[in-house]
Amino acid sequence: MLFLGPPPQLARQEALTKQATAFLGVSRDAGRSVEDVLSTPQPGESLRQFYDRSREYWAGKAHASSDNRGKMLRKDGFEKCQIKYSAFPRGLPPECYQRLG
Numbered sequence: 001m002l003f004l005g006p007p008p009q010l011a012r013q014e015a016l017t018k019q020a021t022a023f024l025g026v027s028r029d030a031g032r033s034v035e036d037v038l039s040t041p042q043p044g045e046s047l048r049q050f051y052d053r054s055r056e057y058w059a060g061k062a063h064a065s066s067d068n069r070g071k072m073l074r075k076d077g078f079e080k081c082q083i084k085y086s087a088f089p090r091g092l093p094p095e096c097y098q099r100l101g
Contacts, residue, residue: 016089019089020089029032037056038057039057041084041088047082047085050081054081058081059073059077061077062077062079062080
């Protein structure tokens with residue numbers, strides 16, 4: 001079989017590296033607003049750590065778009081947090097983040 005260009009795995013790794021580089025530019029920009037800091041996961045941060053750090057932000061977002069209260073409001077906030085977290089580029093080994101930073 002003849003491949004023109006890099007192997008698929010290498011191409012995927014390069015695409016993820018580009019995504020991570022773009023993400024790191026946003027996550028480490030000193031001129032970011034508080035909202036940007038709270039609504040963006042940090043490299044290596046788990047979903048739980050991200051939600052714990054930004055819980056009040058997500059509750060406010062959920063409150064603005066829902067009439068729920070209490071446990072349901074927290075659930076709505078967590079779902080919004082989970083959606084944002086899923087957009088975070090994953091799949092790179094931790095040492096890639098160190099090289100990119």
